[in-house]
Amino acid sequence: MCGIVGILGKQPVASLLVDALKRLEYRGYDSAGVATLDAGQLVRCRAPGKLRNLQDKLERAPIAGLAGIGHTRWATHGAATEANAHPHSAPGVAVVHNGIIENYLELRGELQAGGAKLSSDTDTEVVAHMVSRELARGASPRDAVAVTLPRLKGAFALAFIFEGQEDLLIGARRGSPLAVGYGEGEMFLGSDAIALSPFTDRISYLEEGDWVVLTRNSCEIMDASNAPVERPVISSQAVSLTIDKGNYRHFMAKEIHEQPEVIGHTLSRYLDLSKMQTTFTNGTSIDFAPLDRLIISACGTAYYAGLVAKYWFERYARLPVDIDVASEFRYREMPIRKGDMALFISQSGETADTLAGLRYCKSQGIKVAAVVNVPESTIAREADLVFPTIAGREIGVASTKAFTCQLAVLASLAVHAGVQRGHVSADEAAALVRSLAEVPGTVNRALSLEAEVEALAQPLSRARDVLYLGRGTSFPLAMEGALKLKEISYIHAEGYPAGELKHGPIALIDEDVPVIVIAPFDQVFEKTVSNMEEVAARGGKVVLITDEKGAAACGAPTWRTVVVPDVPEFIAPIVFALPVQLLAYHTAVFMGTDVDQPRNLAKSVTVE
């Protein structure tokens, strides 16, 4: 992952680089660093841990220079130490890198055999030394990069500065995104337009294999075969947002509470409430009628949204769905047929595995659609059809509002597909649309359960293991609940289909293992209650999350019960996501973890 930035400026750049890195911290926060050219000499400042550490260091020992590069790291090769922090340098050059150089061991061996002294465990440092070796052989910076790039295997975005070259910044993109920002007598490089938004809104996205040579007044882009190419300069929509938590203690809390509003925005894009219909004509039309199969792929929370959608598409549109996590899908060599369409789901729109799956489907000649939250992302740009979620920027690493907005889009799509395929009548569609229109209000009411859910956090925080169970659309939600809890509280948690318990996981049940059962009063409610009885019979502590009808009908003993407002079965997964998110959040707060930036994670996963 990692975020990179480069600036050829008119004023000292160190603090500007840090400012851009703040906007890129979602890509990783294991270490950060900057390098500048001070009177032509390369100077670096690097620090392990959060960006704050780098800022403190720069305040104590500022570095000068009008040209520089910066990096925020999510460690792949080598621990999160200062020695492994970027920028990496070798005589004459400094580089920042996002991605993985897969053949770095071979290159490292070659460089060491030639006498190079490497001082980190990273894959990136070899790039600095390769370029440096070419400079020492007399190559210009531009030629040194041109010779080096074809030797690198893997995925990368790179930015270089060179000793004695205060008006030169070189970037390259293969696999990882890189944008050029155009200023007035200034030039910028960044992993995304958001990082560059305080400086400029005039952006070009480099394409696969492109590399770019920038001076303050020129921009030359070359493709992978070194032929000069033009890439359009667009006016970026990424606004220079002030990112703040409002009155909330964490971004995650703020984002949980934004859900009624952002789900409302998202639904208003896909529902026509005057006609009680779905509407997908606003720039994006889609025809599900001729399809034999829908292929869905995504990662993490977005994958769980896709899994809920599988139930919806199969039930309401009778459309068979194959779904896989993208890291498996991309190498599975799934046979693709003419009647298939593929749908990829991603908050960031940059997830490497999801993007690779999308490219595989495109190469097989089928139409690919994407549900994304970042409209300028690579996935949004490469998909044939884009269905945006209007969740606004999600800062907390644990996805909350993006998930429920994804569900809102997918539910609307499923109704649309049902109508187009003749399995949902106009009246049935109107009833489903009406229930979707209720979601923002019901989600708002679900938020009032917060104090009750918070009271569960203390006992839950003492657990070593927690199981989440659900059936039907509550099964993906059980997995999402377990993911949310483990990623921010570090408590081990697993989600299972409730009926699968007796095939193994029931062996884990004892009085120390809380079992969170997600069970709206739906067509499988009775079955889930039987599974709860099996847990209770073995001394397990059941926390039941249900609705009013479910609470009234449940005969099984529970340790605690959380009662969500009654909702139509169709929209239950969206509404039930709220207590699940709140439970994970308050448990993590109680345990004192870093809720918004949990250890080892990053918001945007651009490595495979």
Ligand code: F6R
């Ligand atoms: C978990 C979480 C991750 C992401 C996953 C995919 O809370 O946020 O599991 O859902 O990394 O990311 P996107 O949606 O950006 O493709």
